[in-house]
Amino acid sequence: MPWKNQSGGPWGSGPKGPWGSGPQPAGPRPPDLEDLLRRGQDRLQQLMPGGHLSGFGIGLVALVIIVIWLFSGVFRVQSEELGIVLRFGKYVRDAQPGLNYHLPYPIETVLLPKALRVNTTSIGMTLVEDPARGNRTIMRDVPEESLMLTGDENIVDVDFTVLWRIKPNGAADYLFNIQNPEGTVKAVAESAMREVIGHSDIQPILTGARTATEQAVQQLMQKTLDHYGSGVLIQQVQMQKVNPPSQVIEAFNDVQNAKIDYERLQNEAQTYANRVVPDAKGRAAKIVQEAEGYKQQAVAEAKGQSARFLKVYDEYVKAKNVTRERIYLETMERILGHSQKLMVDGPAGQGVVPYLPLNELTPHRQTPATTGSARQSSGVTK
Template identity: 60%
Template sequence: MPWSNQSGGGGGWKGGNGGPWGPRPGGGGQQPDLEEILRRSQDRLRQAIPGGRMGGPFLGLIVLGLIAIVGFFGFTVRVQPDEVGVVLRFGEFVRLLPDGLNFRWPYPVERVELPKVTRINRTEIGMRGSSDTRDAASTIRDVPEESLMLTGDENIVDIDFVVFWQISSAPDYLFNIQNPAGTVKDVAESAMREIVGQSDIEPILTAARAKTEAAAEDLIQRTLDGYGAGIKVVQLQLQKVDPPAQVIDAFRDVQAARADQERLRNEAQAYANRVIPEARGEAERILQGAQGYRDQVIAEAKGEADRFRQVLDEYVKAPDVTRRRIFIDTMQRILTDTDKIIIDGKDGAGVVPYLPLSELQKRAPATTREEGPQQ
């Protein structure tokens, strides 16, 4: 029955003033006919649809299109290259999805978590980075309640460090720990305090930085593996290792004095390493020279003694000849390298000219070489 013919309480909506839309604008109190409105809507829909009919294959195509759209978005999930899809069926882990388009049951049957497994995460301990990069001094904020640590020799050291980590097992990362970033921070701070508590302050401040980094990184990884966190520690970097700010000047003076001491010790050791071998070599040279001189003197003495015995034997046989021979040899040895002047001793008439034939023989080759190019 049309709604315009319904009556209630002695009057219908069409003729009354209490219709569902109220009085029509423009007066008259005439109410709109609902059946007329529905008819006009159907006419407009028929005009928009080819053929003027709503039923048939066209309606089926619309339904199939709607089903395909709902199915595509309801049964597929897109996994980015830096992600891995973790499928939960009624809250229980069932499988992993690789990157790309993957099919799954729509919610609430299956739900997909997409952790970023290739992203390197950064956790800071003892400091916080600022978002304001215009002022370099304000980019780092110190957190002393995290950075101040007690060393094994009962000193306090201020350490800021950064832990870089990534997801190694997505299911363990999602289900075994509730707050991964907070867990990494707490574990890193605890591990660093343990390593520092077993070391003296001087090695930590000077030569043992790399050793401290390696020991802390290994302890953090072992602790997270014990939790089954599914996290891999990529690197640990010490950013600042200093004494507390109140005593840093005194510590730096002590370090400078120790550095000077070490430098002077090294210089003294280098000088000793250079001088001692030189002294030993000089001593060995003197000893060898003395040994050679001794052997030479002994050999010459023995030779002179043997020569004297031989001369003595000849002297016994012919004394005059031996004396003359000794005189001639001695004069020859003496006059070889001296200037000689021969004087006639019979009547003292004058000086006999001396012709130095040996000197002329020495000068002759030199004169020949000088005259050669002129010819």
């Protein structure tokens, strides 16, 4: 029965709101019939000659009272409200913004929840008046709501707000299915945030995973409230502050700075390795290639010399004397071809004194001009 959420039932004290929410504005309260009748009789008795009412007077009074009673069903729904019409305490229809009419009390009553207003619920913080600042309203942390345990067994301080409103066509569920809408939304929000935080590590929560966390909390809240049939629509979850607890925030910052330095040094080392290793590999490949080229050159020269020796040997077998003399001449030409020579014509001892030219035997550097002139002055006399 919907009367279970109405304080005092549908009759007697007029329409009431959901549990804990107090009476809802329902337009002007219908006047008490007995009181109207008594006042009307007194007024007519004053107007009637002799102070006595006739049967016509009594009927006129009753007619006026009935007209007033019928017109008491007129009510206005404001732009942000939605009218919920109850007949003997049972929901029958919605009333849209503007002038509307319901059967007079106590047959029908109307509730006017703020169906189009966006409500804000804060978790982990609350507004209080500060006497030291002239009773100005300030924001104060509520640690018992904001301290949460993460999946990697760290404690994080989370303050967040929830924006919500009544669902379209959900005003009846909002009024009759939950006792305290604001308290219910707050409890569901805190429970959902603790569940999401409990399955997450602290580092992503503090850095780049806020949007994903907010979306996960919003989806979990909406699922839970729909299961309750609350008629509440969660529009947005906003994380205001996400920090380690104040008691350990300095040590936590030191740890985070150490991690940042570690990652920076690791990146620098990797950059240095990326620069040095390819250079070393390139030089190693160059040395290997040079060694391979030298190997091929040495092998080719050895093969060429061996082939030349075999050819010379074949010629030597055919003509030993000629080949021996040829080898001697080629050898002397190779040895004496780049040395300085002085040829003396005539018999020895006639005007020429042999001596040992020590200066000529000492190696010395010559300029190109000196070398050219020496070549021009030196010669071979046959």
